[in-house]
Amino acid sequence: MYKKNKKNVSHDFKLYKCCGCEICADACPTKAIVMKENKEGFKYPSIDNDKCINCGKCLKVCPMRNSTFRVQKYEKPIAFAVKHKNEDDRSESRSGGIFTALSDVVLNNNGVIYGCILNEKFEAIHFRADNKEIRNLMRGSKYVQSSMKGIANQVVEDLKNDKVVMFTGTGCQVQGIRQVVPINLQKNLLLVDIVCHGVPSPKIWREYLQYMSKKYNGKITAVDFRNKKDYGWKDHVETIEINGTKHDSKVYTNLFYNHVIIRPSCFKCPYKNLNRPGDITIADFWGIDDVVSGFNDNKGVSLVLINDNIGKEYFEKQKNDIIFKSVELEKTLQPPLKGNFIEPSNRKKFWHIYYTKGFEKAIELYGVIRKASIEDKFRRKVKNLTNKRK
Numbered sequence: 039m040y041k042k043n044k045k046n047v048s049h050d051f052k053l054y055k056c057c058g059c060e061i062c063a064d065a066c067p068t069k070a071i072v073m074k075e076n077k078e079g080f081k082y083p084s085i086d087n088d089k090c091i092n093c094g095k096c097l098k099v100c101p102m103r104n105s106t107f108r109v110q111k112y113e114k115p116i117a118f119a120v121k122h123k124n125e126d127d128r129s130e131s132r133s134g135g136i137f138t139a140l141s142d143v144v145l146n147n148n149g150v151i152y153g154c155i156l157n158e159k160f161e162a163i164h165f166r167a168d169n170k171e172i173r174n175l176m177r178g179s180k181y182v183q184s185s186m187k188g189i190a191n192q193v194v195e196d197l198k199n200d201k202v203v204m205f206t207g208t209g210c211q212v213q214g215i216r217q218v219v220p221i222n223l224q225k226n227l228l229l230v231d232i233v234c235h236g237v238p239s240p241k242i243w244r245e246y247l248q249y250m251s252k253k254y255n256g257k258i259t260a261v262d263f264r265n266k267k268d269y270g271w272k273d274h275v276e277t278i279e280i281n282g283t284k285h286d287s288k289v290y291t292n293l294f295y296n297h298v299i300i301r302p303s304c305f306k307c308p309y310k311n312l313n314r315p316g317d318i319t320i321a322d323f324w325g326i327d328d329v330v331s332g333f334n335d336n337k338g339v340s341l342v343l344i345n346d347n348i349g350k351e352y353f354e355k356q357k358n359d360i361i362f363k364s365v366e367l368e369k370t371l372q373p374p375l376k377g378n379f380i381e382p383s384n385r386k387k388f389w390h391i392y393y394t395k396g397f398e399k400a401i402e403l404y405g406v407i408r409k410a411s412i413e414d415k416f417r418r419k420v421k422n423l424t425n426k427r428k
Contacts, residue, residue, distance in 0.1 A: 053302040055102050056082050058183060058237075061214035062096035064190040071096060073187070078389065079241020080183065080301050099190075101213035101315070105308035115312060115343035116350070117367045119323050119330050120360050125337075132179045132264060133271065133322040134340030139356040140230065140318065141173050141204055149202030149226075151176065152193060154184040160247060160261050161240065164189045164207065166196075176206070181263045181294050183237035183301060186211060190218045197223040208234040209309030212316045228352055231316030233341070233374050236304035238294050245397040246290045247278070256281035263290075270336040271322075289405035296404050297379060298388035305381040310374050312367075317349035318342065321372065329369045341370055 058081045063071040070089035073081040083096070097103055122128040122135025131138055141151045151167040153176030162184035167173040184207070193215055196203050203226060205215050212231040219227060251258050260279035265286065269275045278285050293299050309315055323341035326334045333339060342362075344350050373379070384404075392400040 054306050055303065057102050057208075057210035057214075057303045057307075058082065058301065059101060059211050059214040060186040061099050061101065061190050061218055064186075064188060065095050065099045065218050067091070067093060067095065075241065077393075079239040079244075081185075099214060099217040101210045101217060102303065102308065104217055105213065105315075111313070111346050112344070114367055115314060115319065115345050117365045117370045118342045118344070118353075119326055119333055119363045119365050120340040120342050121333070121338070121362075122360055124359070128338055129267065130174065131177050131338060132266065133320075133338045134360075135338065136320050136340040136342050136360065137177060137206065137230070138173075139359045140228070140352055141167075141176075142170075142359065143352060143355045144202050144204040144228065145170060145173065147202050149204065150196055152189060152203065152205040152207075154180050154207065156180060156261065160243075160258065161185070162243075163187075164211075166192055179263045181238055181290070182240055182243040184211075185240075186214075190215060193227075194219055194223065197226055200226065202226045202228070204228040204230060206230040206232060206320075208232055208237065209307065209315050210303075213309065216315060228318070228348060229316040230318045230320060231309070231314055233319060233321035233372060234304075234307075234309070235294070235374055236297065236300035236307075236379065238299045239301070242293065242299045242392075242397075243290070246293075246401075249289075249397055249401075250278045250285065250287070251280060254278075254280045254283070254285055256283075266338065271334075271338040272336055289401050292405045293401065296384075296388075297382045298385045298404055300379075300385075302381070305378055307378055310376070310378045312343075312371075312375055314343060314345045317346050318344060318352065321374075323370070324372055325369070329365050330363050333363060341372075343367075343370075 060073050060081065062083055063073050068089045068091055070086045071083045074084045075081055120134045120136045122139055127138045128135040144151060151173050152164060154162055155165045155175040157163055162180045162182045164184050164186045167176065193203055193205060197219060205212065209231045212229045216229060247258055258278060258280055259282060262277040265275050265277040274291050275286050275288060276290050278287065321341040323339040326339045344353055388400055388404050391403065
């Protein structure tokens with residue numbers, strides 16, 4: 039339970055034990071909690087002591103403090119490699135199109151989808167979709183932490199109105215929704231968690247967009263965090279469209295993979311393992327060439343983990359829309375499924391340079407071009423793990 043004196047909430051607690059999901063603010067019955075950005079651009083709860091009644095509900099719904107599940111999970115997930123049969127749907131998706139296939143099942147049942155979109159300012163926010171046009175805005179990766187303000191209450195309201203609801207998000211976001219939804223309403227709830235590398239700072243994302251706008255002297259009209267159409271699935275190039283002209287870069291990509299702009303709690307995440315919070319887990323299937331020969335055409339392959347009977351039920355419902363192969367779970371173990379990344383020793387140095395010398399100086403040192411593709415790096419790690427087990 040939060041104490042009246044906010045000084046008892048330690049600095050360490052805020053940084054490493056808060057994932058910024060905003061579930062506590064939604065759940066607070068007196069609206070005593072407001073999310074505020076810290077100097078790195080990550081949101082943390084600020085508590086109004088005059089409104090706080092010490093009910094403890096904020097702690098009961100917190101996914102960083104409640105990582106056990108209230109549903110029966112399989113002893114270990116059932117793994118599949120998946121591609122959508124519709125090439126247009128797969129082209130518009132970041133990986134193999136499994137999100138589209140699953141969400142179509144829900145929408146065709148008059149249900150609603152919750153997922154991440156970019157708003158008119160290119161900020162990542164969670165949003166509600168009751169049609170395919172809005173749902174399509176949720177396709178594709180967004181490498182920045184999304185705002186969840188008000189979403190938990192919307193989900194609960196939809197379930198109270200007997201809507202079928204599919205919620206997609208990072209592990210902490212999914213577990214937060216599971217915590218806040220009463221058990222008696224979960225019969226119509228499908229939770230899909232995305233294998234998460236870690237969430238980057240919204241502040242640095244804003245700085246990067248301003249930098250690109252200034253560099254090319256124009257207004258940003260579109261962004262693509264990973265341009266699959268021009269570069270294929272296995273490469274990672276961000277494309278920023280300014281005044282109708284596309285500009286490719288790997289500056290933001292490199293900041294992300296250097297881990298210097300990742301939220302501190304992501305280095306102590308309770309969901310970087312096979313004990314997944316969702317009914318279904320989805321990801322890019324890195325290392326697919328070493329698992330299913332000939333399945334990869336560089337247009338995208340999804341890794342799908344079925345974690346319980348609810349997940350199995352929905353996977354069965356969308357089988358006619360996908361091409362899938364059953365795979366050995368042990369051969370799918372990407373780094374975020376095995377454990378947390380170690381916080382880089384140069385993370386503090388990056389932020390010191392950013393605060394004292396500005397964004398452009400910081401990216402001179404940390405925005406270098408990566409020589410190997412993501413898929414190559416994951417494939418090597420999968421191979422190394424396989425060799426060790428042999």
